[in-house]
Amino acid sequence: MAIKAYTQNDDVNLFINSSLTIPTGVGINTEGVGDNNFGNNLPANFKMFINGDLQTNNNVAINGLVYVEGRTTFNNTIYLKGALSSGEDIEIGDNSKFYYDSSIDLYNWGACSNTEHITNYSKGYFDAFDMDHNLNDRNITTKIVNNTFSLKIVPLNKDFNNTELKNNSEAKFALFSNEDNTLITGWRDFNTSLYEEITSDFIISNAYKNVSVIFKACADYNGVDYIFKHFNDCSHDCSYMKKKLY
Numbered sequence: 001m002a003i004k005a006y007t008q009n010d011d012v013n014l015f016i017n018s019s020l021t022i023p024t025g026v027g028i029n030t031e032g033v034g035d036n037n038f039g040n041n042l043p044a045n046f047k048m049f050i051n052g053d054l055q056t057n058n059n060v061a062i063n064g065l066v067y068v069e070g071r072t073t074f075n076n077t078i079y080l081k082g083a084l085s086s087g088e089d090i091e092i093g094d095n096s097k098f099y100y101d102s103s104i105d106l107y108n109w110g111a112c113s114n115t116e117h118i119t120n121y122s123k124g125y126f127d128a129f130d131m132d133h134n135l136n137d138r139n140i141t142t143k144i145v146n147n148t149f150s151l152k153i154v155p156l157n158k159d160f161n162n163t164e165l166k167n168n169s170e171a172k173f174a175l176f177s178n179e180d181n182t183l184i185t186g187w188r189d190f191n192t193s194l195y196e197e198i199t200s201d202f203i204i205s206n207a208y209k210n211v212s213v214i215f216k217a218c219a220d221y222n223g224v225d226y227i228f229k230h231f232n233d234c235s236h237d238c239s240y241m242k243k244k245l246y
Contacts, residue, residue, distance in 0.1 A: 004029040004063075008041045012064075019052030019070065022060050029063040035079050035097060038063045043082030054086070058093075092125075095160065126171055126190075127160075128153050128213035131199065135161065140213070148203045151213065155192040163196040171217040175202060178210040187216075 004027070005012045012029070022028070029046040031039040038061065046064035053070040061079045066072075072086040076093035083100060084090065128151045129138040135154075143149045153173060157164040169192050175184040190198060204211075 003027075004031075004039070005041050005046055008039075008045070010041075010045060012046045014046070014048045015051075016049065017051045020050050020054050022054075022056040024057040025059050027061040027063075030061045033059050033061045033079075037061060038079075038081045038099075046082075053088075097158075126153070126155050126173070126192075126215040126217070128173065135163070143202075143204065145207050146203065146205055148201055150199050150201050153190055153198050153200055153213075154196065155190075165194070165196055166192040169193050169217065171215050173200070173213055173215045175204070176212045176214040177208050178212055179208065184208065184211065192217075 025033055027033045027037060028048070029039075029041050029043070031037045041063055043064045048062075048064055048066045050066070050068045050070075052068075053073070054066070054068045055073045056075050056078055058075045059077045060074075063081045065082050066080070066084045068084070068086040068088075070086070071088040072084065072090045074090075074092045074096055076095055078093065078096040079099075080097075081099040084098070127138050128140065130140055131150050131152060133139055133152075140151065154163045155166055155171070156162070171190045171192050172187040173190060174187045176182070177184055184204060185202065188200060
């Protein structure tokens, strides 16, 4: 299912005076879903204004400028070409990609605020997985209460297929209970300008059904890329993104 402008020259302003949930398999101003189905319509000509929160299910593609008054929550495999501005935190699932389109610079649109809240960047993001797994199998198996376990913590490149250093930057990570919406551990530091992989040991004294490794980081936007920076240089506390514990 897809909704789009009739021609690439049409100027569309879509106002939604409420929160919006986009179902699985929907493309907005695209030829379909997936990474290569944006089509020829200019994202600068298709503008969505959402007076509430924005949430998506899996496998959604958006080609346009998206302005969200509240919080933005993207599930897994989300592709966006254009720009996104959110008044509150932005949370992005696995295997998602954002593409900033240079055509936006020709219009009086697309100036996004609070960029430090954005949790997925053109420089990639982070992940955590079991010690005996690798980048091709980034999963975490069920753990036993009161038994120490170790996880690999890595910074990923923009294609999510390799690790990379992120100059003059630092990330933080922790275990998080999705049921209780609370931290299980305190935040731990990860100097991503020095290490492409670290090992972190954990021990959990209580049983949890739904746990994530969560990350948070800060970045500046230079008009093309989101550039990570150190937490000491951040103007405020930053948001996080989730990596599911299986």
